[in-house]
Amino acid sequence: xxxxxxxxxxxxxxARLLAEMEAAKLDAMLLFAQESMYWLTGYDTFGFCFFxxxxxxxxxxxxxxxxxxxxxxxxxxxxxxxxxxxEDRANANPARELKDLLSDRDLLGTRIGVExxxxxxxxxxxxxxxxxxxxxxxxKDASRIIPLxxxxxxxxxxxxxxxxxxxxxxALTVALPMIKQGTDEGRILAAMQGxxxxxxxxxxxxxxxxxxxxxxxxxxxxxxxxxxxKTDQITLEWAGVYRHYHVAMMRTALxxxxxxxxxxxxxxxxxxxxxxxEAMIPGNTFGDVFTAHxxxxxxxxxxxxxxxxxxxxxGAHFTPCWMDRPMFYAGNPERIQPNMTLFAHMILMDSESxxxxxxxxxxxxxxxxxxxxxxxxxxxxxG
Numbered sequence: 278x279x280x281x282x283x284x285x286x287x288x289x290x291x292a293r294l295l296a297e298m299e300a301a302k303l304d305a306m307l308l309f310a311q312e313s314m315y316w317l318t319g320y321d322t323f324g325f326c327f328f329x330x331x332x333x334x335x336x337x338x339x340x341x342x343x344x345x346x347x348x349x350x351x352x353x354x355x356x357x358x359x360x361x362x363x364e365d366r367a368n369a370n371p372a373r374e375l376k377d378l379l380s381d382r383d384l385l386g387t388r389i390g391v392e393x394x395x396x397x398x399x400x401x402x403x404x405x406x407x408x409x410x411x412x413x414x415x416x417k418d419a420s421r422i423i424p425l426x427x428x429x430x431x432x433x434x435x436x437x438x439x440x441x442x443x444x445x446x447x448a449l450t451v452a453l454p455m456i457k458q459g460t461d462e463g464r465i466l467a468a469m470q471g472x473x474x475x476x477x478x479x480x481x482x483x484x485x486x487x488x489x490x491x492x493x494x495x496x497x498x499x500x501x502x503x504x505x506x507k508t509d510q511i512t513l514e515w516a517g518v519y520r521h522y523h524v525a526m527m528r529t530a531l532x533x534x535x536x537x538x539x540x541x542x543x544x545x546x547x548x549x550x551x552x553x554x555e556a557m558i559p560g561n562t563f564g565d566v567f568t569a570h571x572x573x574x575x576x577x578x579x580x581x582x583x584x585x586x587x588x589x590x591x592g593a594h595f596t597p598c599w600m601d602r603p604m605f606y607a608g609n610p611e612r613i614q615p616n617m618t619l620f621a622h623m624i625l626m627d628s629e630s631x632x633x634x635x636x637x638x639x640x641x642x643x644x645x646x647x648x649x650x651x652x653x654x655x656x657x658x659x660g
Contacts, residue, residue: 279354280319281520286433287356290317290426291337297422298335304387305379306333306419307406310395311595313423314341315521320355322347323596325397328363328371334382342375372405376413390419396597424602428590430616434522435641437593438618440477441524442639442650445517447472449526449653456511456530456660462487462502469515479518482599486514486527493529493633494626496584505660508533510633514622521593524650525620527637530658538627542579542634543657546623549573550636550655553587553605553621557640557647563609570605570623579625588621591639617642618650 280287294317298306308331314320318331318339329343340359341351351360361378363371379385389410393403410416430438448469455465466487473479484498489511492499496514505511509532516525531539549570556569570587574580589604603611605621613619622637636655640647 278319278352278356279321280356281437282319282433284356286431287318289431293426294333294423295335295337297426298333298390301390301417301419301422302388303390303417303419304335305382305384306390306422307331307375307392308333308423309392309398310420310423311397312427312593312601313392313395314355315593315595316423316427318355318357320351320357321521322350322354324350325595328402329397330375331357332378332382332384334384338382340378340382342371342378370405370409372402372409375406376409379410379414385413388415388417390417390422392420392423393418394420425611427592428601428603428617429614430592430618434592435616437520437522438524438641439650441517441519441522443517444473444476444478444519445515445524445526445639446652447476448515448517449528452513453658453660456505456532456658458505458507458509458532460505462489462504462511465511465513469513473517477519479521481516481518482523482594482596485516486512488512491631494628494631496624496626505532510539512633512635514635514637516591516599518599521595522618523591523594523599524618524639525591525599525622525637526639526651526653527622527624527635528658529633529635530660532660535657535659536632538630538632539634540657541577542582542625542627542632543636545574545577545579546625546634546636547655548577549587549623550621550638553623554640554647554649557613557619557621557642559613559615559642559644561613563603563605563611563613564607566613566621567605567607567609570621571607574625582625582627584624587623588619588637591618591620613642615642615644619647
């Protein structure tokens, strides 16, 4: 088996999950999030675009229901011993086959937690699930249980996080000399992604963000490329990824002489990021970190140009995005704990003047001050 962690690591994770299930009085959980399956058993696939479910019973038994295309994938990448295949055919209803599986495991009529809030369970599949099971079991939304467990990293996970951080740094290193007049965005993107692959890394959970000129004000990837001009701006958001563990970074870089507005926004972004860093300590909440961001932006009279969230937890994540939970937004009561990997991004988009500025990096929380995982400084990049 191609497992990235030892047996004890997986045993510890299962014990933590079973304790949470006991506290929630759950007889079983139905896992649909690929991140949960990977964390619990090592199962590594993009087959979650189809219906699949991992059943975890309160006695520790684990069963995977999936398609034939993922049978060998599960055997090779996970420690799951019981794998049941639902068959692709006309009018197939895998939710009904899941009900039969639960019946065979004597779980009908019990209290079952379901991971509803995931890309691994579409609305259509969720409707089938409820139609088949709602009269045969007591279904409870258990979407938050494993994400909160995953948000605190083990020492073994932190080793992969640090490797991902090295890859993120390498991506920026190769990009820096290319930020100049005449460089095509595609060359920058290829170099950054190539550095991560050459370093043994993985595809990221979502596309890297790259956009110059007007596109520098966008916070999402879009198709289409342009070449940098003599006086330009380019926004980059990327992640080093190793064993699916992500460490993200974000920068807006400039070519030519920076405008006064660029310098003003940069100073505000840096002040806000450092304020978030100071707030990123155990005992504070994720909402407290956002408050530090919001106050710094207000002090610079830039509230109307900021976003309503300023970062999130990172870990092992799958498509369509690398964003994990908890997130930094107003009022989030979740507590900062040691050994979390948290990405803080300061994003300022002044559409009136067409000026973009971003600054972001990933931190590892400790018992005291959070530690930035990048070797690169937070200086404004001017090519």
